[in-house]
Amino acid sequence: MFGKLNNLSVWMLIGAICFTSCGDDDSDDATLGIDCGETSNPLFEEENSFVLVEFEDAEFESEWSLINNLSNSTGRGYMLWEGENFFGNPGNGLATYRIKINTPGTYRFIWRSAVKEGVNGTDANDTWLRFADADDFYGDKSDGSIVYPKGTGKTPNPEGASSDGWFKVYRSGNDLDFKWQARTSDNDAHPIFVQFDDAGTYTMEISGRSKGHAIDKFLLFKPDVYTENEAIELTDFSGITCE
Ligand SMILES: [Ca+2]
Ligand SMILES: [Ca+2]
Structure with a gap:
């Protein structure tokens, strides 16, 4: 039936079919929401003291799957770690995000995540996170306890896994569905903060840890501007450029 159609027509036809039916696929190749070509990665720009990014808007290795379940996630869906467990060694299934900070200062980091394997809220509940070029990256409990990632030369370090500047970042509780939460240090939950002393471009990295x-999405917000409840109501995703 495509014999008399040129390539453009075929793609338009596929697009029209997909417009009505392809959005319900369970999974798909992880393709970037914006394509900056081979020489540039997307740059997510802070505005109004926050950065809000669809987690799937990075380039992922094949162990990460884009799940197009749009009933309980935004953007093009969510990313699911389907590689093996890397409980002690970060850096596998690496993805990076370039973030342009216009308003220097201390930001709190949270992400919206879910447990998609098993029934235990302490399994399939964590992923590795690192901000290697920020001026500081730490967990800060409201009682004044601060922890730094292992491998940075700073102490004290979190309980449980940490290595080479990476935090194990987890969500707690047996409500397995998506929620906004990001903590580090086992059984001693420390909210996570990143300090950017100057305006400029910084790199955030994630890597796979617990299968499932x-x-x-993730959010960086200035806690002196937004309460956590205000921050998770923000809906303006950060602008993306390829500069
Ligand atoms: Ca998303
Ligand atoms: Ca876990």
Whole structure:
């Protein structure tokens, strides 16, 4: 039936079919929401003291799957770690995000994630996170306890896994569905903060840890501007450029 159609017509036809039916696929190749070509990666720009990014808007290795379940996630869906467990060694299934900070200062980090394997809220609930070029990256409990990732030369370090500047970042509780939460240090939950002393471009990295952990989006916000409840109501995703 495509014999008399040129390539453009075929793609338009596929697009029209997909417009009505392809959005319900369970999974798909992880393709970037914006394509900056081979020489540039997307740059997510802070505005109004926050950065809100669809987790799937990075380039992922094949162990991460894009799940197009749009009933309980935003953007093009969420990313699911389907590689093996890397409980002690970060850096596998690496994805990076370039973030342009216009308003220097201390930001709190949270992401919206879910447990998609098993029934235990302490399994499939964590992924590795690192901000290697920020001025500081730490967990800060409201009682004043601060922890730094292992491998940075700073102490004290979190309980449980940490290595080479990476935090194990987890969500707690047996409500397995998506929620906004990001903590580090086992059984001693420390909220996570990143300090950017100057305006400029910084790199955030994530890598796979627990098979079955799913992440929809992440948020950096200045806690002196937004309460956590205000921050998770923000809906303006950060602008993306290829500069
Ligand atoms: Ca876990
Ligand atoms: Ca998403």
